[in-house]
Amino acid sequence: MSALVLPNRRVEDWKYSDLRNAIEPAAVESAPTAEWRVDVSGAVEQSPLPEIMPHGRHGEMGVVAAARATSGVFLHIGKGERGTAHLELVTAGHGRTLIVVEDGAMLTLREAAAFGDFANIAFDVVLGVNAQLDHIREAAAHNDAVRVSDYSIRLAQGAAYRAHFADFGAKLSRTELHIALEGEGAEAHLSGVSVLGDTGHADVTTHITHAVGNTQSTQLFKLIAGGKSRGVYQGKISVAEGANGSDSRQTAKGLLLGERAEIDLKPELEILADDVQCAHGAAVGDLDPESLFYLRSRGVPESEARALLMRAFLEDAVAEIADETIRADVWSRVEAALAELSA
């Protein structure tokens, strides 16, 4: 008998992503330890995981990954240094990754989640004073795969975390972020696009805690769902008692392409401080028929017009990617996915 109970739709936080429905507990229990291909440049050092890991908050599956992975990847970048790292999973399974960016250092992290099968990865990320991490994750379409990534990210004073998540769908894809802004002036800017067709699923769940005052966060997520796919964004913002002067802005928008597709957006605010700025908005709609007609009346064929409007819908979220080369890469993947959706 298996003792492992997988998160399922009865658990509030997993309401739209029923893991129990997607995979057998036995398959989770017997999954091997994940292996990576790691390319680094600049001052990034790579070593085995240390004995003592930082105490970051993880979700249910992150805890499982941390307990079951017997080895992992540790990337470290020293004070004031710069570097880039490219992570690619070569063997699926339970995985663990530790990333430490020391004071004043800058790291660009690219992550390709192009695996099939089952993967469940716990990431611990620690940013020192004024450290910077730019993180881009591209998850290719794999409608047989079950993939869970659980990130715990802690930011010291003045540190900045910028991340973009492009997800093209899996049987079940869950990206979960627990971000703690622990030092004054720390900021986290999250953005992402989910472009889903067929039976694809992608769930991005973010929880940002403004633990101290004068911290900033933004979240901008755009989801497109066609076919029988399902896109989910859950965004929780917590502002701790006394964390005055915190500023948080969240926008999540969904575009539904058919009657059988589904998009669930769930913003959540938990504010215990007095003097804070929080704004959030969530909306799901269809492609605007008037815009479509306008474009077609000027000679743009229907499928091209649809793709153009979808691209326009995603524009501001992809524009959040600062690096021009990476942004162009993400666009080319997005455009390929859109072409399939509008065909």
Add this chain to the structure above:
Amino acid sequence: MLEINDLHVAVGGKEILKGLSLSIAAGEVHAIMGPNGSGKSTLSYVLAGREGYEITSGSIRYRGEDLAAMAPEERAAKGLFLAMQYPVEIPGVTTMNFVKTALNAQRRARGDKEIDALGVLRLVREKAKALHISEEMLKRALNVGFSGGEKKRLEILQMALFEPTLAILDETDSGLDIDALKVVADGVNALRSPERAMLVITHYQRLLNYIVPDRVHVLSAGRIIKEGGKELAHELEAKGYAQIVKDAA
């Protein structure tokens, strides 16, 4: 060029055009005038192929072909252009990119060679200058935050670029200041040729001082109730629609 015969059109189950007939020959400019709600924009949308405008009876032939059977983009590729009364705002698509996409889509459909980015830029700049449209405007999202007059000028810019065979202008003069009106009229007149035709929908005789029509039609309650030469526009301005409708009855 355009032959509309006993056209009946319903929108949302309600009949709006009730037996409209109109024919325009190549080289001609026709004007349609008529009170608010008489069906002028409905006619323009039907000609451009907007969804939800159901032709319940009658026919439209354009250059000898059945227009109703064509998709909107096909009509555009075959030279039909509608300058809309209310141009649509599309965030996330820059004006320049849109113009380039549309121009090349039409060329592709006609089997012409596409124009490269630089070529389009040169072409657009040249036409934009004549219409007093700034570079800055072309970089902005399509029609987003444009003033009423700017939107209308952008419609005319597109007309100048696409060089349509049949141009329909739906109240392009509304919201234009006097100088802009002249600029727009010049743009329209520059396109007049024996191969092209135009249908100008307007409320004001003023525009017709600049774009002198061959024929004027008065549309009321979904039908053409009176036709005449350019002097009919003056008569309308003097008498008002109510009197003309009464005279026609």
